[in-house]
Amino acid sequence: MKRNRDKVGKREGASQGAATTSKTAEKNISLTVNGKLYELMVGKDVNPDHTLACTLRETLGYTGTKIACDHGSCGACTVLMDGEAVLSCMTLTVECDGKNITTVEGLEDPKTGELHPIQQAFIDNTAFQCGFCTPGIIMSAKALLDKNPSPTEEEIKQELAGHYCRCVSHYLVIKAILAVAGKGR
Amino acid sequence: MAEEYRHIGKATPRKDARAIVTGRAQYIDDIKLPGMLCGKVLRSPYPHARIKNINTSKAEAYPGVKAVLTYKNVPGWMGGVPYHRPVLDSTMRFVGDAVALVAAETEESAEEALELIDVEYEQLPAVYDAEEATKPDAPQLHEKIPGNVFPRGFRSIGEKALQEIVMGDVDKGFEEADFVTEGTCAYENIPNPLPPEPPGVIATWEDPEHLTIYTTSQSAAMNRNFGQPLLGLIDVRVISTQCGGSYGTKNANMIPMVHAAALAKATGQPVKVYFSKEEHFNAYSLRLGSRIHARVGIKKDGTVTALAGEWFVDTGAASEMAQVQVAVGCGEAQLALRCKNWNLQPKLVCTNRSPSGVVRGFGGQELKSSLLPLMAIAMEKAGLDPLEFFKKNYVKPGDGYYWRDGIWWDYRGIDFSKAMQKGAEVFGWKDKWKGWGKPTAVNGSKRIGVGVGVHGNADVGEDESEAYVKLSPDARAVLHACVSESGMGERSSLCKMVAEVLNLPLERVEITAPDTLVNPFEFGLVGSRGTYTVGSAAIEAAEDAKRKLLDLAAPVLGAKPEDLETKDGQIYVRGNEKKAIPWRKAMGIARTLTGQGRFETDFSLCNFMMIYAEVEVDIETGKAELLRVVAATDCGQIIDPLVLEGQLHGSLGSAGIDTALFEETVLDRNTGHILNGNMMDFKWRTFVDLPEFQNVILETPIPSHRFKAIGVGEVAPAPGPSAVLMAISNAIGKRIMDYPATPDKILKALGKI
Secondary structure (H helix, E strand, O other): OOOHHHHHHHOOOHHHHHHHHHHHOOOEEEEEEOOEEEEEEEOOOEOOOOEHHHHHHHHOOOOOOOOOOOOOOOOOOEEEEOOEEEEHHHOEHHHOOOEEEEOHHHOOOOOOOOOOHHHHHHHHOOOOOOOOOHHHHHHHHHHHHHHOOOOOHHHHHHHOOOOOOOOOOHHHHHHHHHHHHHHHO | OOOOOOOOOOOOOOOOHHHHHHOOOOEHHHOOOOOOEEEEEEEOOOOOEEEEEEEOHHHHHOOOEEEEEOOOOOOOOEEOOOOOEEOOOOEEOOOOOEEEEEEEOOHHHHHHHHHOOEEEEEEOOOOOOHHHHOOOOOOOOOOOOHHHEOOOOOHHHOOOOOOOEEEOOHHHHHHHOOEEEEEEEEEOOOOOOOOOOOOEEEEEEEEOOEEEEEEOOOOHHHHHHHHHHHOOOOEEEEEEOEOOOOOOOOOOOHHHHHHHHHHHHHHOOOEEEEOOHHHHHHOOOEOOEEEEEEEEEEOOOOOEEEEEEEEEEEOOOOOOOHHHHHHHHHHHHHHHOOEOOEEEEEEEEOOOOOOEOOOOOOOHHHHHHHHHHHHHHHHHHHOOOHHHHHHHHOOOOOOEEEOOOOOEEEOOOOOOHHHHHHHHHHHOHHHHOOOOOOOOEEEOOEEEEEEEEEEOOHHHHOOOEEEEEEEEOOOEEEEEOOOOOOOOOHHHHHHHHHHHHHOOOHHHEEEOOOEOOOOOOEOOOOOOOOOOHHHHHHHHHHHHHHHHHHHHHHHHHOOOHHHEEEEOOEEEEOOEEEEEEEHHHHHOOOOOEEEEEEEOOOOOOOOOEEEEEEEEEEOOOOOEEEEEEEEEEEOOOOOOHHHHHHHHHHHHOOOOHHHHOOOOOOEOOOOOOEOOOOOOOOOOOOHHHOOEEEEEEEOOOOOOOOOOOOOOOOOOOOOHHHHHHHHHHHHHOOOOOEOOOOHHHHHHHOOOO
């Protein structure tokens, strides 16, 4: 009953991660989060078995990214890596060298504080209840709309299929995303 | 028709909406206190075992470890009802039971230390079935619970707490019946409500008399109310963080709290105990198991003449407050079935699996899901349409019931038949209902079937609430009420009520943090009670504050207080809005005004939910799919339409409707291990599997408070499972009497396997 971040290192296939680590041990990992560049020292700031979710939350303080299952089964920890939605609890930080990460904290306009249209649509449609799964869902929605500004309802459902929402805000989430998608047409 | 209000009934952004969509909302794992340690629990690999030896020396010596606790050195606090749960015990009663606790500087150290604890167990025989557990030769779980059957009653809900339903004369009732039917139905899939955020607690001692608890609870104050007696009546300040889903389970589960408190006491530092998802699956509140053997007497016109039977309630290895769930379930049965002659005997039993706990539906969903299929047998025998049966038998003004306090309450609410009928029209019940065991449509191997279920709860008026409303001269109001936010939007709804009374823009009303130190008494957000109970207290406090304000304004305006009105922070003589003064002219700038409100328990009103379900069953594969749901209710007055929509959609989540289709905790009855304790193997509904879902919400004024509203959130899922089971039975023409109706059960019912 341990948390994933310990297990990852012990898993088969993690040897690749370990190899990367030994290579990168002498150098830092460069990681851009929401436009801000971080230099992280392996062995000090980042352990080889640290997941991106762990680094974002525990090391860099981006607690907007949520960890629920920590096993890649619920979507709560979704962030964007170079524009693609990824599960940050299943991504090792040492593999993120040179990557560009966007978290939910990075969606507002940093100068004006204006919310991203998806965020605003979630507010207007009360597209959440407890809100714990919301950051992950919003990040997946952003990845979808960036690629496909006018998705159909079916495409939205497919994109969000991996997101666990137990309050059942699904219907209002779809409505919110469709409201933004409509504006993209 | 509902009245027109400025805020009430309108969709307004939730007060915490911006925090949620920007990731700023603070959940328990986002909070770090200086010097905070990580608390971890070593869990039992056996369903029933005694610790013969336990050696913690290696764990204690591990770098970063600050404390290791076992049953030998924990404080003597006792929890459970009756007291049967120490902080740690020498006997393990389920796989996942707490063996030892560790506090360490990092999570990694804590987890390493757990592995260094040497334990020698003596395995004991285990029992997993409620009826088996009551037999004389069954393994015994607790010394204090002889025969594995819990003593009845629960003093804190009254000396006469409802323990059974006994009234009239069942023998006479059966004689009067046109038909007498008999059967057994089991709702024993013990699903996990599984909020996305795991449970967690941070404990920190200010001094030996003052403990501060941060908790991801849906009801901060309940942790103080229940925690104080448990911890020897010291002062317990409880603050709830944003709650990432609860569905009842994060009200006041005391186990993580006492673990964190014990570790914090031992180390003198703040300690966080935050469950992993695996622990959440294996060692946290499941639904109760429910099995009923009952006889039903019914007349051709749908009158239930008698109901007699035994209700086995399996609470797993411990009872948090299952006795109250039994009491409330017994009350709710009477709301749905107007019957004069009852003898329903509950037996609350412990077994060797992870304990049940408080869950949305609170005994009622469990009872209804097993009782209504037995009623269906009687309805079929009498040739009755279930919709007509429910219309006839749901509580009506002039009826009454014994509620959880064991006291007879005369019902003074509304007749919900109109909402039932409206739901039926939207669903198309008249066309789709073809009779018992008859599919609505047949298409190759696919059979369509429909079903309907009902539920309601008089806990809408349970327990006490207090509120203060503080007005400041800058024309702002602060509601002091100890209300947590776990997704119901109640904090925002209460602000709307206060803003409505004071006729202020919503932005000018705030609510204090859910912190017991700064707020008056509150029970918690349970049983759909927030709207009526906390709402009443908040409205009364706002009215009281407004009265004080107008009293001060009267001499300034040279008018009588009763002729004055306030709007947007201005006070004026009614009809003469132009000659207005701002609040500060009445109050002065060095003053606040505080109004008070209090609500006292009232069980004379109830809420109502009906779920209509349409399923498609493939009789070749046995797979049942939910196509369509119509949820019908009458809430008196909508406070916020989108919040309410979401709450009713929630009938699909939190171990609700889907417990009839695929949701279950699979317990290996040889080893006591849960076999699907992860989010891959525990099945949950995804975005691509959504059925068509329509809410039918009527607004017939209900005599609750100023806004004539009643809460319905908690009850939304409860009618679902029995509705789906009925729909499946009608689709395939065979009765299924246990949950979930997985393909193997359906094929078995069809005689195919």
